[in-house]
Amino acid sequence: MDDLKKRLNQPSVESRQEWVGKLISYLAIILIGGLVGTILVFLTFKGVALFKNNGVSVWHFLSSTDWQPSHHHYGALPMIITSFSVTVLSGIVALPLALVVSIAITEMLPKKIYQFFQPLIELLVGIPSVVYGYLGLTVIVPYLRQLFGGTGFGILAASCVLFLMILPTMTSMTIDSLQAVPQKYRQASAGLGATRWQTISRVIIPSAKSGILTAMVFGMARAFGEALAVQMVIGNTTVIPKNLMESSATLTSVLTTGIGNTVMGTASNNALWSLALILLVMSLAFNLLMRLASKKGAK
């Protein structure tokens, strides 16, 4: 009798399993949270050093257009503008294409084509950015040079490369969100006598809206943060671009070009960290935007 009581009062094997599982997951969460926190704190510390130790005002850094670290001019505005133009431009071109391709694949074409396309798109997502950059340098830049003259380097070349890079990401995410629309919706729409076009435009796209928006923001966030491929084709001139064919520089391209030539702790190195901080803040903003988009769609 006593034995049974003891056994019943003891934690069972299953409950111990539960406990161990909880412990492991909490540890993992703490580790990841700690890592993210450390990165945030580190970047913020390094990023504000320029303003704290080297006497550069934040407003001057964000609004001045002269970037010459070796002569102590730190104006990040040209890079901020270029980063945004490149991102928006490639996003605007990629989004409709991604949408059309995913609608065609999920709603219209036979399933076999989807089975063929899906691994292909996933393969494209996985290609390293340096390959896209090299493609841009050897194919896109010379072509643009022949077409428009000049050097061929610039926002247009960077947008083309980024367009190629984010299109697969956007497409595969849009496909997922379109497939998440319940089959019943399509059947109900057909039952009401709607044509295919009416079903797609009035039922499927509105119900997948949040997913499509997320795909767009995700793709643009990737474009905004891409460094290597952009640096290879944009030309790296720190001026405010007057047209799409003039070479200019993004936040990321200045970072990759400059980091090897500066020494930790100097003003020019701190300025690069400040650029990195701007990048971080922007990607946080992109993330919030993504949250907002998916929340709005869920209502």
Place this chain on the structure above:
Amino acid sequence: MKRLVTGVIVATIIVGLGVGWVSAQKQPPQEKVTIVGSTALQPLTEAVVESYREVKPRTSITVQGGGSGTGLSQVQAGAVNIGAADIFADQQDGIDERKLTDHIVAVSGIVPIVNPQLGIDDLSLKQLRQIYTGKVTNWSQVGGPNLPITVINRAAGSGTRVAFEQVILKKGERSINAQEQDSNGTVKEIVKNTPGSISYISFAYLNKHVQPLKIDGVKPTARNVTTNRWQLWSYEHMYTQRKTTKATREFINYMRTKKVQQTLVEDANYINIHDMKVQRTANGETRVKE
């Protein structure tokens, strides 16, 4: 049966490891030297390391890129044995050159290049300065065709650019805000393909697809560099801490020997340090070697 095979395999591995360990114990310990820095110098360093392996097989040398700034800051912090740089340590912000010892291992000539279709092969120093400060923006102003000049610069802080500006620009002058490229190779590709473009690269990267320029009629040759008639050149440095390991010193001495300088260094189109009849200080003053 299966168990027996596994047992034999495991036993073989253990015995093999043991024998390897014992024989490794008998040999003198391997010495490690790490070189980090200038990407321009990296191919030459790697070639020298390759041949050094036959001279001193017990020294293991790791060569990494990362840029001159990285090399200097890493050697100052004591993280690596040698920081390779194509600029003087005092030209780099944030480096205390008194803590480091400078070893010059090669001399690199720099030559202005233009697109071959331009039809220009000679400019004066003044014309070059006007182009790089933006006072001249069309080739017709310097005796060429009516074509806008596309200036291509090296990344700010890169050794080649520092050396170029030290000779071409006057004190206090700034070069125009132009396209900046990271490496000799990219610069050469762009100049080859873009009409009206001008840039500069080290001798080692020169080929027939780009047109090298004479300056005031002086040809960019190794011989002219040794006498400073061709003023565009820079040292390739290997910086070490004041006190460094024996293996590090031995490697640098090997790289500076006449034999290596005459074969590997000259083959890579760098200039032999023993041929130099002049020497240059960090602030750009050049004088005849005593």
